[in-house]
Amino acid sequence: MYQFFVQDQIKMSYVCEKCKTAGCKLWRGYNNSSIEILCISCKENNKKYIPAVPISKKGGGYWGYTSIPEKSIKWWKQLPTVK
């Protein structure tokens, strides 16, 4: 039910793991091996976060901070910060 199109053709759930908010900018921990995807309201202020930009709908996780393609970061930036 939270599935929608991410980027041009990637359909996946892009949802905050805590409050289930969908369709806004999501973040992930900078150095976490277990990736938790959070919205701005659920982020902890004392932790470092980077944009959570999905690589593909088949899993594969999220782009590393230095390897996010221009096109994908543009997609992420146009998302509303708060929903």
Ligand SMILES: [Zn+2]
């Ligand atoms: Zn949230």
